[in-house]
Ligand SMILES: *[C@@H]1O[C@H](CO)[C@@H](O)[C@H](O)[C@H]1NC(C)=O
Ligand SMILES: *[C@@H]1O[C@H](CO)[C@@H](O)[C@H](O)[C@H]1NC(C)=O
Ligand SMILES: *[C@@H]1O[C@H](CO)[C@@H](O)[C@H](O)[C@H]1NC(C)=O
Ligand SMILES: *[C@@H]1O[C@H](CO)[C@@H](O)[C@H](O)[C@H]1NC(C)=O
Ligand SMILES: *[C@@H]1O[C@H](CO)[C@@H](O)[C@H](O)[C@H]1NC(C)=O
Ligand SMILES: *[C@@H]1O[C@H](CO)[C@@H](O)[C@H](O)[C@H]1NC(C)=O
């Protein structure tokens with residue numbers, strides 16, 4: 418009803434093979450019910466439905482998992498359900514579980530009866546997906562949501578921005594891909610501009626069940642799509658939300674926590690991250706609001722099918 422209305426009112430750029438995606442009423446949860454692929458539906462109260470509920474309600478129950486990745490299955494044969502929950506590498510275990518629990522409620526409600534569904538909660542602090550297909554250890558580039566800030570890098574720094582951004586992202590990609598099987602995540606920053614007054618912050622992450630090669634492939638394809646993905650413009654911020662990997666960058670807004678409690682991510686800063694003293698006035702991350710105007714913080718969104 419209200420979410421249905423919302424999805425009608427939102428402005429999306431549709432590619433030729435589009436699935437329906439939308440945002441929940443609070444604007445915190447973005448999801449794709451995979452209508453474009455049409456992987457089929459389950460019947461309410463069927464075994465599949467029961468298995469899905471059981472799986473999702475127990476997904477984060479293993480309190481030994483402190484690295485933000487949950488992958489499991491429940492059921493047998495055609496009623497087997499698979500799910501992956503992944504938290505952004507800088508999200509603490511308690512927040513991670515909370516984020517995935519909230520996502521569980523939203524995803525099952527918003528993608529009711531869909532056998533395949535994916536959603537990202539609260540600035541992509543976590544991703545939750547469920548499927549009847551085997552989804553572990555494989556690289557899935559879609560369904561994807563790509564968003565880019567409609568404010569371009571200024572003309573005077575355009576080339577430098579492009580080069581600096583790509584260089585940063587490729588470095589981070591290598592770090593993330595070579596990460597352990599519990600965390601494939603890297604963050605870093607680069608400073609550009611005439612007065613060194615522009616800092617690009619970036620974050621990349623793969624589901625850690627991917628091999629180094631597959632993680633590399635997923636992130637590499639995402640980086641190579643800049644700026645072709647996005648009306649051939651390099652916005653000052655951008656996000657690639659895919660089932661297997663996540664990439665985000667922002668200019669002059671630090672959107673991730675620099676203090677990590679996970680051991681493997683402390684080594685994941687390739688370029689010197691400015692100390693807080695040298696970046697005193699960076700604004701809060703822009704909201705992920707979609708529209709077709711050109712104001713800062715406004716993103717355009719493109720959706721892509723699984724294949
Ligand atoms: C599943 O449900 C959706 C939404 O109700 C519908 O559009 C789609 O055609 C259904 N798919 C199948 C295979 O029945
Ligand atoms: C599913 O089960 C619940 C709880 O037993 C029941 O209230 C509901 O009516 C059932 N729905 C359908 C469509 O069978
Ligand atoms: C989950 O939802 C509850 C209730 O709406 C909210 O208080 C909490 O902050 C949410 N968790 C996260 C991680 O956003
Ligand atoms: C950076 O410095 C240049 C040159 O002084 C100025 O034009 C630009 O607005 C500054 N950018 C920011 C983000 O402060
Ligand atoms: C979950 O992922 C880990 C690697 O991160 C892997 O060792 C494990 O086998 C996976 N579980 C399933 C059910 O595929
Ligand atoms: C950004 O760049 C694109 C492509 O060059 C251009 O069409 C657009 O007008 C620019 N936007 C702004 C706000 O300058």
Ligand SMILES: *[C@@H]1O[C@H](CO)[C@@H](O)[C@H](O)[C@H]1NC(C)=O
Pocket residue numbers: 708709710
């Ligand atoms: C979003 O863009 C549309 C079309 O450009 C415009 O009509 C609408 O007023 C904008 N909404 C907001 C909240 O800026």
